[in-house]
Amino acid sequence: MEQEKEEANSRKRKEAPNSSASATERDGPPSHIQDREPQAKKARLSTILFTDNCEVTHRQLCELLKYAVLGKSAVPKPSWCQLSHQKQLNNVVVFILKGMSQLHFYRFYLEFRFLRKTFRHKFSLPSPTSSFLFDIIGLQKKKSARSFRRTVEGPLISATLRSSIDLQNDPIIQKYGYKNVGLTKCLLTKEEMKTFHFPLPGSPNYENFILTKYTGFITDSSPLFGLDCEVCLTSMGKELTRISLVTEGGYCLIDELVKPDLKILDYLTSFTGITKEILNPVTTKLKDVQKLLRELLPPDAVLVGHCLDLDLRVLKIAEFNLEALAANQEQGDKEEAAHMSVLKCLESMGQKLLFLTQDINELSSYRNCQTIKCSSNKKVLEQARVEVPLFPFNIVEFSFQPFPPLFAEEMKNSMKTKWTQMSTVYAGPFSKDCNVGALKKVFSSLGPVHSITLVLETYRPYFSIQYEVLEAAQLALETMNGSLLEGSCIRVRRLVTELTLECDTLVRELEQDSENQGTIYVAGIGETFKEHLLEQSNLFPDLEAVILPKEVKSRKQKNYCFLKFKTVNSAQVALEILKGKDWKLKGRNALTPRHLQAWLKDIHPEPAMPMGLRIVPPLMERHIFRTRKVNHPKIVAWRWSRKIEKLYHSLSPGTFCLILMPGTKNAFGSHPGLGLMKIKEEEESDTPGVRVTPCC
Structure with a gap:
């Protein structure tokens, strides 16, 4: 350890000539000189x-x-x-x-x-x-020439098939060549868009189309979104009846049915699968979809799909990334470096x-x-x-040795169960004539409730409340235990199992996670919370970010948020203000980083294993722990x-x-x-x- 400190000090001495700040700290000049020194x-x-x-x-x-x-x-x-x-x-x-x-x-x-x-x-x-x-x-991984020859010249391929392979005439090879190219090389040019009748500003019949005004600079790392639309026939021609939008990772962002304003003449059911009965209860209109696309797609979004020209025409959207494309063509040097x-x-x-x-x-x-x-x-x-x-x-x-498949599945399911149990609290006892609606309202004010269930194994009514986020469950424990609710003094606690034995320790460590430092959880917010927060920004001078979760499908804002501040002290001051009489909100320090919440949603409660493979939880993990301690x-x-x-x-x-x-x-x-x-x-x-x- 002493040697490490010596090396560190040696590095500082070597760097001293290049750092006026370091010299200033050692010599200790008067404070008025320090004030004038620019911070490194x-x-x-x-x-x-x-x-x-x-x-x-x-x-x-x-x-x-x-x-x-x-x-x-x-x-x-x-x-x-x-x-x-x-x-x-x-x-x-x-x-x-x-x-x-x-x-x-x-x-x-x-x-x-x-x-x-x-x-x-x-x-x-x-x-x-x-x-x-x-x-x-x-880098592009080099392919073995031997394996390529075996693929092309192997006994499974006939001489007739080999003679028919003519890559030189392939339209993809003719346009892009044999080498792998980046995303920016695959974008349609403005001329190509005109050729294939894409909706462009100034084109005839497109006066009522909205302009996306996406001007983000496109790189090879720009996000791809797959777009597909279904249409019907009205007196105005083809109109939108369904839209689907997925990310390049396969996550579905939009899958909505859309009802045209005009009377539908032909549902085109044989192509779309959409019938009159399916569209009858639909209230979503084209303008709703256009607004949603504007909110969801980032400035450098790139669309891929089959018949995109038709999809954009029925969506009545023009100028998709054309300015960004022009910017690409003007910055050839950066584009070349992007491929390096x-x-x-x-x-x-x-x-x-x-x-x-x-x-x-x-x-x-x-x-x-x-x-x-x-x-x-x-x-x-x-x-x-x-x-x-x-x-x-x-x-x-x-x-490192990866988890054996059975062990990995057991642990994944164990994690799902553990997080569910940690996010669930039991409250009671209540009187038998208690108002369940009022109870739900009280517990929902602490955060999004996944479910409220009546416990049938007790003489007096108890309720199991499962929250979507751990912070809400922890807030219920800290603020509701011992409170008077519906005429009853209730206790709020977690179920104690093997998985939750160290729950208090885990919660404490999550709170001290570096990603959660300076971040607070706030519940009970409304739709105007963000505007109110910005209006009162003088009360929160160190606020760095506002994270407002939304419903996946409806895109409606949820009743909680996370606020990130520069320092822990600033976060605590803000928390006291928000819990005060002027704001009347509830909150605590954050526990779950954003990526953890996203990952937990993707964990399936049932093991995704082939049939015939049997899992015996939790004995397997205990057995492995005993036999392979080291x-x-x-x-x-x-x-x-x-x-x-x-x-x-x-x-x-x-x-x-x-x-x-x-x-x-x-x-x-x-x-x-x-x-x-x-x-x-x-x-x-x-x-x-x-x-x-x-x-x-």
Whole structure:
């Protein structure tokens, strides 16, 4: 530890000539001189991440890494986060925990103490592909020539079929060539849109079309949205009867039936499946759909689909990303840089990438990559401590045994049950003639209620209240226990099971999670809350973000929100104001990060396993814990959290640190990954009394 401090102090001494701020602190000039000194700029990340469902794609990660290397003068800014003062970064370190997933992190949340307390920014990752490493640094995985020949010339393909393969005449090959191209190369030009009769401003018959006015700069990482519309025939021609919109990850954003204003002459049921009976109760109109699209689609959205020209005509939408397309054509240099890999970016600056791994060396054939293959994770760790300070960009890959499929399914279902039990409270006893509607109103004021159920096993009535978010259940425990309600003094408590035995500890640790620091949960808000908040902004000077959850289908604002502040003290002051007599709201410190809420919604309560495979919960986990104590995932999580902590503290200030748990994928299913990121600050280098466990 002393040696680490010496090295850190040595680094500070070396950096002193370039840092007037450091010299000022040592010499200790008078306060009036300090006031005139401009504060040194530091690289920093935005307060919140601008992502759908809190998921960041591998392509978006690559976008951020390239920006961290080259900066805004060479590549477009990342679309999902802000990296300010990029030039102040000293180096970049990416830790890949291969074999781990988001399930690992939240199943063993208490064991990952350092990661949850240090890294404020956390986000979900999609399930990994076989080329995960190549995806995040923007490389195309090389295909084996031998396997290609076997595919084309194998005995299963006849000579007649081989002779018919003429790729040169393929229209896709003729337009785009043989090489993989980015999204920006596939966009329709304005001339192509005219040729295929897309609705454009100024075109005849399109006077009543709305203009999207999307002017976002499109990059290869811009989000794709699949659009499909069904139509009917009216006296005005084809009109919209159904719209579907999905993200590139397969998440359905819109699936709505739409009733035309004019009388329908032909429902086109044989093509659409829509009948008069289906459309009769529908009240949604075209203008509602247009408004919804404007709210949902980001400025750099790109639509894909079959017969998009017809879809946009029935939606009566014109000018979709045309300005953005023009901006693309005017900025050829940035577009070219957007296609570059991280290796190419480093090469353009005369720098190399360091890759440490114990697996097969996937990057060994690239001249701009210094690769070191190690025999174990322990050797990777040792090499990282020596080599990482010498390179501006590092990828350090540790390999872990993924969960066996049955074990993973058991843990996933256990997590779902645990979170449901933690978000459920039992209230009572009530009188037998109590007003259930009034009770529901009281408990709903604390947050969104999933269900209220009468408990039948008790003599006097008790109710089970399951909330959608953990904060609401915790608020019910803290504010309703011992209160007088409907003429009864009630108790509010959780069910105690094996899964909730340490619930109080887990809640406390969630509250202290770095992502939740300075964030408060507020319940009982109305539709005008945001406007009222902005009008009274002088009361909340350190407010950085307002997160207003909405219903997925109706897009109606829910009755709670999260407010993020610069400091914990500012958050506590705001909480007291909002709970006061002027606002009369209820709230507490936040417990659940956004990405965790999104992930929990995707966990299915029933195991998604093939028929014939039997799960015996929870004995399997106990058995594995007894028979494999040393290598049990819980022990591995605890041990490696501390080893990464030690390695992190050896990094120099100004290091952009990215930790990736890629997720897992096999024949039985997939588990999404988790990303954590942070820029290490000066004060973290010589932290006294850091608890570090020696390598074993």
